[in-house]
Amino acid sequence: MTRTSIATVCLSGTLEDRLEAAAAAGFDAVEIFENDLIASSDSPEDIRRRVADLGLTIDLYQPFRDAEAAPPPRFAAVERRFRAKLDLMARLGTDTILVCSSVAPDTVDDDALAADQLRHLATLAAERGMRIAYEALAWGRHVSTWEHSWEIVRRADHPALGLCLDSFHVLAHTEAYGEIAALPGDRVFFLQLADAPRLDMDVLQWSRHHRLFPLQGRLDLAGFTRAVLATGYAGPLSLEVFNDVFRQADPHRTAVDARRSLIALAADLTPAPHLGGIAFAELGVEPGTGPQLEAHLRTLGFAHTGQHRSKPVQLWEQGRARILLNAGAPTAIRAFALESDDPTASARRASELLAQPLPRRRRESEADLTAVTAPDGTEVFFCKGPAWRGDFLPTGENAAGRLIKEIDHLGLAQPFDRYDEAALFYRSVLGMTDDEAGEFAAPFGLMRTLAIRNEDRSVRLSLSVPLLRRGDWAPAVPHPQHITLLTSDITAIEHTVPIPANYFDDLAARGVRETTALYDEDGHGSYRQLFTPVVGRRVFFEVVQRVGGYRGYGFANDPVRMAAQRHERMASASGG
Amino acid sequence: MTRTSIATVCLSGTLEDRLEAAAAAGFDAVEIFENDLIASSDSPEDIRRRVADLGLTIDLYQPFRDAEAAPPPRFAAVERRFRAKLDLMARLGTDTILVCSSVAPDTVDDDALAADQLRHLATLAAERGMRIAYEALAWGRHVSTWEHSWEIVRRADHPALGLCLDSFHVLAHTEAYGEIAALPGDRVFFLQLADAPRLDMDVLQWSRHHRLFPLQGRLDLAGFTRAVLATGYAGPLSLEVFNDVFRQADPHRTAVDARRSLIALAADLTPAPHLGGIAFAELGVEPGTGPQLEAHLRTLGFAHTGQHRSKPVQLWEQGRARILLNAGAPTAIRAFALESDDPTASARRASELLAQPLPRRRRESEADLTAVTAPDGTEVFFCKGPAWRGDFLPTGENAAGRLIKEIDHLGLAQPFDRYDEAALFYRSVLGMTDDEAGEFAAPFGLMRTLAIRNEDRSVRLSLSVPLLRRGDWAPAVPHPQHITLLTSDITAIEHTVPIPANYFDDLAARGVRETTALYDEDGHGSYRQLFTPVVGRRVFFEVVQRVGGYRGYGFANDPVRMAAQRHERMASASGG
Secondary structure (H helix, E strand, O other): OOOEEEEHHHOOOOHHHHHHHHHHOOOOEEEEEHHHHHOOOOOHHHHHHHHHHOOOEEEEEEEEOOOOOOOHHHHHHHHHHHHHHHHHHHHHOOOEEEEEOOOOOOOOOOHHHHHHHHHHHHHHHHHOOOEEEEEOOOOOOOOOOHHHHHHHHHHHOOOOEEEEEEHHHHHOOOOOOHHHHHOOHHHEEEEEEOEOOOOOEOHHHHHHHHOEOOOOOOOOHHHHHHHHHHOOOOOOEEEOOOEOOHHHOOHHHHHHHHHHHHHHHHOOOOOOOOEEEEEEEEEEEOOOOHHHHHHHHHHOOOEEEEEEOOOOEEEEEEOOEEEEEEEOOOOOEEEEEEEEOOHHHHHHHHHHOOOEEOOOOOOOOOOOOEEEEOOOOOEEEEEOHHHHHHHEEEOOOOOOOOOEEEEEEEEEEOOHHHHHHHHHHHHHHHOOEEEEEEEEEEOOEEEEEEEEEOOOOOOEEEEEEEOOOOOOOOOOOOOOEEEEEEEOOHHHOOOOOOOOHHHHHHHHHOOOOOOOOEEEEOOOEEEEEEEOOOEOOOEEEEEEEEEEOOOOOOHHHHHHHHHHHHHHHHHHHOOO | OOOEEEEHHHOOOOHHHHHHHHHHOOOOEEEEEHHHHHOOOOOHHHHHHHHHHOOOEEEEEEEEOOOOOOOHHHHHHHHHHHHHHHHHHHHHOOOEEEEEOOOOOOOOOOHHHHHHHHHHHHHHHHHOOOEEEEEOOOOOOOOOOHHHHHHHHHHHOOOOEEEEEEHHHHHOOOOOOHHHHHOOHHHEEEEEEOEOOOOOEOHHHHHHHHOEOOOOOOOOHHHHHHHHHHOOOOOOEEEOOOEOOHHHOOHHHHHHHHHHHHHHHHOOOOOOOOEEEEEEEEEEEOOOOHHHHHHHHHHOOOEEEEEEOOOOEEEEEEOOEEEEEEEOOOOOEEEEEEEEOOHHHHHHHHHHOOOEEOOOOOOOOOOOOEEEEOOOOOEEEEEOHHHHHHHEEEOOOOOOOOOEEEEEEEEEEOOHHHHHHHHHHHHHHHOOEEEEEEEEEEOOEEEEEEEEEOOOOOOEEEEEEEOOOOOOOOOOOOOOEEEEEEEOOHHHOOOOOOOOHHHHHHHHHOOOOOOOOEEEEOOOEEEEEEEOOOEOOOEEEEEEEEEEOOOOOOHHHHHHHHHHHHHHHHHHHOOO
16 A cells, blocks of 8 residues: 555644654654644654654655745745755655745746746755655645646756645645646655535635545545546655644544545455445443333333343344343443444454454354444444344244334434544445435534435434534533434334424424424425433434435434423423 | 613523523523524413513514515415414514525515515514514525615515614625615614624625624624614614524523623723723632742742731732732632722723622721622722732832833633633723734644733733633643733743744744744734743743834744643653
């Protein structure tokens, strides 16, 4: 695989924290971002030693600003500054410096002058065995496209002057990047990768706050990277991502997330095997929450069909829906199992994508379930066929209930700063695609949601996260997980949380006659939703009916559901 | 004063939480936002009763969408929906509904049709003794300016149809709102107020996420409000602010902040007396931190000149800089005192702006300092002359040191979700103006800063806040407060935290010869900064020298300072 690199500015912490995290995640190299070096109390020699001890190299020093097309009287100062940075690079042991196109108001609109000055700087660099990678900033004063930067590099015609191509700066301007593939690969000195959501806003602000790792946004990173590699470019794939959330998150986790994005991009992975559905979901059961969970399952028509041979785990079943209750673990979705055509390949792909393998203390009698841990702590099992049921002794009850057909989807609540990581993890590890995304105003703050699914929709996950990390004011249960169960007759479901009459009045005003369940519709059909109270502060069951070919998840109803669950909890707490 | 009102959507929590917070902050009325009602388990009659019990009225029900210029076949559904909402309003006991300009793709570009349909709806409203306030959304499909909405209202010509003017929707489009003043006041049915920062982005996103309360942003709320009041408009000043941060913050604090903004806007306040400088700053001294604080003060040339007659409070002095050390309180800036030409008037103004008065257990011998508590918990005293020093018995030491001249400014770190509230509080209560604002990448996340000052710069406060609420990763001291002391010779300052050599190398590369202190310059002069370690996890001293007329605060150096302080702390902790 191509070398991987990450700019120190992508991560949080001191420079030392950042280097350690990059190395631990398996990167080959780093870009040293100037501000991170300036703030460091370590000398360049110390940093060089530290980097080498960690098994890294420094593949780029960046950025050098306002160099080219300077008014000639100012160029002496540019040269002095440039020489000082070459001295610094020699001490750091790195040979490539990024020069980004000038933004200073006095910059001259003169390609010949720009080429002359860059040629002069390249000569100085070459004397030290170094070179310049010249990059067009999307908001450069006169040079803002890769074509324009290439024209200047071509005109300067110096072997120590080449291009730095940055996916963000190119794709922010255009989706027609195809001609990049025709560049001579030895003139592309560096490749920086960043994705981003499509936002209609000032490009500089978009770039400085909202960049994402590849495959986390909406830019065509795969196509762009292919085009650059087609030139014969042989340098690293290097991440340069400015992101408000990553800047304050644990750098070790962020670095793993970052490296996963490059692995997923490289696309020489074990192909994702076909997934055939959710085999089971496993809930932890804290002391005191068992009776509530069991009561809800009974009311919804589930039977306690099996008991684990060696562990305090119950199997509850109805139709194709199977739920394990694991006594002693926190009340939450602890794990789920997916039917895979090839569990070993599924696990191999997960491991290639840096998923943590899950150590299983296996007894002889237990089925060998391959499993990994997702970034949110959920354990993901891969299984084929019903072998796993051999671990359970039949209780004699049968799963003949007809209310519930199967698990429709799992609602996995994510911590605030792990939304993009979780989406990339589940999507890439499971080979799934984005489905519906949404943002809604919940009673205690805005929420973001993203559903992802496999091709035939037999596996659906919905991720949700608060838009901001919440403070003390938010109640303890603003954001539970859920298991959504599919029924073919929602009117037969009983004892769920009452839905406000005001909601049904509004539906009626809109011409929808519905008095039982939350309602949604799309171009394909309609959807009805009921739900239980939150159990143990962390999890609830939802029951849904899909009529026609409705494809969504009813996200727009989440605020009503959350307010109703809170009302029910307050009423219960006050004995009402 | 004009009646004040707030839309429920401005606040966090259930509808009940929001109504309570609005009443507690002293609002006269609320706008009921439809989604808040729909999610509520309380009936409209319950809500009506609750609102009345709280001493509020419901002055508006909102919004009613996609009403006007509907293709005629769809209009029957609009009318059915409208009638249902009139029924609901009757149950709620409110008589005005907001109809906002249509955004539906099938909306017809036909003012005559829009006027006809609105006239018809107004007739239905009038039959119930109700009326319609019609508002142009800035992103309305065909109607997006107040002039256009007025043209349609004028053409419809029905007494139950008038305008809703919203400062955001008007000022997002134009600063030329002057002609509003010529509208007939009895046709302006409602006035909604929201401020916002100037952001170059999609107007809908700007509106939905970034609105602020009046005087917290950059729109001309004062001028706009004057123009609307000049029409003879007699309804409430009503806040409608969509803000990601407010949506998740304690609604009681947000409601007070909101009402303060309307009080400040009304401008019939006690004028802010002239402030003559910072009389003293008071630090709490936790057990164990006293020796460090005292050592720093001694090193900086301060003398312990006084001891409080009855409390464990020391007075330290040098030049015009006076610092109190108050044993037993948490180590932080507990209070500061400002010289005021009229302390009583200063306190009266603060109280008019909803500052909490500070109860003082006064002994006979103590000076009567009027004081209030700022939202961040800091106590703000107002005093005139040196009477307060009578509380201190001289120790015999004198304040003849010449290193420090005075307190340059105070750095008040704010909690994440209180930045805009703090800025409005200090600015409006003290009659100060914004000075320098900045945003910078600190080692553990982005920071925002805002300095405010009085006219002659004798009182300066710098507020700082992390851009996002931080999680577990951030160290315990990412964000301390500071007292900045002014010197005329920074080279005489000793024993401060070492500044990285890399920083000075970079200054040299830029042609600045400086090897002692952090450096900044502006169009007026230059600035040098040194600083002590953080004491007690919460506070440090900074020493600065201003050369020429430098006006800033050196915010750009904050990341270097923070990294150096962290390095020093880690080195101390490891005994290095």
